[in-house]
Every structure is written in structure tokens, then in C-alpha cells.
Amino acid sequence: MQRRGSTAVESNTWGSVRERLRERGLRWTPQRRNLVEVLARTDGHITGAELVARCRVADSATTPSTVYRTLDVLEELGVLQHCHGVDGREEFHVMPASEHGHLFCKACGGTWDIDDAEASALLGALRDDRDFVADLSHLTVVGRCRQCAEVATRG
Numbered sequence: 001m002q003r004r005g006s007t008a009v010e011s012n013t014w015g016s017v018r019e020r021l022r023e024r025g026l027r028w029t030p031q032r033r034n035l036v037e038v039l040a041r042t043d044g045h046i047t048g049a050e051l052v053a054r055c056r057v058a059d060s061a062t063t064p065s066t067v068y069r070t071l072d073v074l075e076e077l078g079v080l081q082h083c084h085g086v087d088g089r090e091e092f093h094v095m096p097a098s099e100h101g102h103l104f105c106k107a108c109g110g111t112w113d114i115d116d117a118e119a120s121a122l123l124g125a126l127r128d129d130r131d132f133v134a135d136l137s138h139l140t141v142v143g144r145c146r147q148c149a150e151v152a153t154r155g
Helices: 008-015 017-023 030-040 048-058 064-077 116-130 146-154
Strands: 044-047 080-084 090-094 101-105 111-114 140-143
Touching: 008 017, 008 030, 017 030, 017 064, 030 048, 030 064, 044 048, 048 064, 048 090, 064 080
Parallel strands: 101 140
Antiparallel strands: 044 090, 080 090, 101 111
């Protein structure tokens, strides 16, 4: 995962997590502080298992149950969003700027984000034709990227 530079907005968001957790009746434990510190240094998508492993580097007593319970609350606070990878495993997108889906190339394993504008026709068709409002953050389209498709047609 890439490291994120700290900005005033990010600092304020992560800095307010302690108070926001306390407002919900949750204690500010060393494990929760450690998780928030790990998340503040993370950009993009990460699995819960990866988060547990990173937290255990600083605190070997980190328990998965605390990490996952805290992730649920942090999602409610809007500092991360869960989604599901192509293999179905749950991932977390840290500090999502907007809701987005994903493209996954089954040949090379590449992934790309699909933003609202790109998905608007598909989401609009589902809404208009089927009276179904899709959650873009849970949309993953599996196929082949341009390069892999070209290789497949030449091969």
C-alpha cells in the first residue's frame, strides 16, 4: 500500500476519532489507538487481516475482534468504507473521497476504480429498468484489460 502524506483535513479527521469513539461510549484503548495510527498511514484498500498484522507489529496483543469491531464503527464515522474484492474477501478503503466500484482483470490481476460518472449509465439502467438501486462500493466488474484482451486475440 502507498503511504499517504498528512494534510490538515486528514489530521483533523484522524485526530477527531478519539472523541467520536468516546461519544459512542467506546473507550480509547491502546489497541484502538494503534489501529487508528495504522489506518492514518494507509492509502487505498487493505484487508482486515493485513490491518491485524500491521497492528501486531506495534502491539502483539492486538486481537482481530477488536480490530473488526472498531472498523465497523469507523465505517459508521465515514473514515473508511468496506467493499468486497473479486475473491469475495472484505477489504476496507481508507478515507474514500467518493463511493466507487472496481474493475478487475482476471488475466493480469490489475484493478482500477470505477467512479460515479463512469458507472452512471449502468446504475441508471438498473434503477430505471429493474427498480434496483445498486451500491457502487460493492460493484466489481471482472473481465480483461485492454492489454490482456489484445494478447488473447493475438495468441
